[in-house]
Amino acid sequence: MSTTRAMAILLAKELRLEFRTRELLSATIVFALVIVVLFSFAFDPTAAESRRYGPGLLWIAFLFAGSLMLNPSFAREQTNDTLDALRMAPISAFAILSAKMLANFIFMSLVELVLVPVFSVLYNVSLTGVAGRLILVLVLGTIGLTVTGTVFSAISSHARMRELLLPLLLLPILTPLLIGAVEATASLLVDQPELDRTWVALLAGFDIVFLTASWLLCDYLIEE
Amino acid sequence: MKNFQYLFTAWMVVWAVFFVYELSIAQRLSRLRDDIEGLKRQLREK
């Protein structure tokens, strides 16, 4: 079976699985909301402070919520050994991995779709005029998050304490992405918004490096 | 020499860290060697 066809079928399966109950999505959205709200209690920011720390808060919420959301990606394959069944099918390891990455990307994007407007309302940050560029930053950041996160979900699914291990592995790796995403978002939320190209390049570079690494190493990742 | 205590502490830290680490390895190494000898003896007896 061709890789694209396998990917499409597996992606459909992942999406169907999630949309049957939508429990992962709703839990993640609520968790991200909790972080955003907690911030206002912990720091009680003024309008100027919200503007300044907002981008950081937003991306911290996405990273933390994401690390929890990415866990079940491979963890749920452990029960009933469904990953073995996938391996025995005539599909490439890359198809399996990239289907999950794509599914996680879609889920994470849905979470962000809800969170960003809520954030802009709660902290009085205007998004008019920068929506398109903001979406670009969000997409690039989410790609990096879901690519590395899915790979590490596969890794940690074999280990003990996987709920703690995944964030522990993921968050240090993501610091360049965090810096780039926060700075790029911040450059869009000022009075004279201008998307800083350096940060976009950093994000794109991050995505390319880890997408390539995942592609090269996928066989070892998914193997027995 | 000004700030000598900081300088000396730093110098001590560098070598102390390496030394402690090396010591722990050496300990484990000798213990393992003994354990391996024990196992080899067991195998020969069988």
Place this chain on the structure above:
Amino acid sequence: MKGRIASTVFVAALIFFAGYAALFIAPDEKTMHAIQRIFYFHLPSWIAMFTAFSVVFVANIAYLATRKEKWDALGVAGAEAGVVCCTIGLATGPLWARPVWGIWWTWDARLTTTFILWLLYLSYLLLRGLLDDPEKKATLSAIFGIFAFLDVPLVYVSNRLWRTQHPQPVILGGNDSGLDPTMSKVLLLCVIAVMGVMIIVLLDRYRLERLRHEFEELRQEIETRSLAPSSILEKESA
């Protein structure tokens, strides 16, 4: 065994002489005076750390390519040696910052990068600790190790870009401006000394890991033999 003793003595002598040179022979620096001498340990520990992590990277790739256990042993040895060097770098940083700037820590590019690398390779070691099956442990940590090393330049670049936008007290401001020839010689000596110690420590850890593997194999051998009495009879009659 003799070679080990000789090299240990040689490195110990190097350490002593390098320390002496750094503390007393090197000329005093203009603005920071004596405390600047920490630089002679700080920079070499960074170089040693980076070398150790490069060894880990090579070992990880080699393991995935060959599946030979010795590469896995080299990987963990390099990671631990690197973390040790990193700890030294993180410990000497504040010892420099405190007398010069009055603060224990600053989030300047270099210190922040070192801290993140420390966390990264600590996670590598933690991952190994949480995986039980030896082959899985080797394979999965190799994959993570490769990702971690690929992240290193990204961490470095992102912190540089970020911190030049928000200027911070630069700890190593002195060394970029043309180094005095005596200083360069002392620095070289210290680099050799620290690298020498790191390599000795790495090789010992490697040896330890390989011995552990041998121990496990022997243990397995004994278990299988005690479960199959017929094979023991065969051995006796042979």
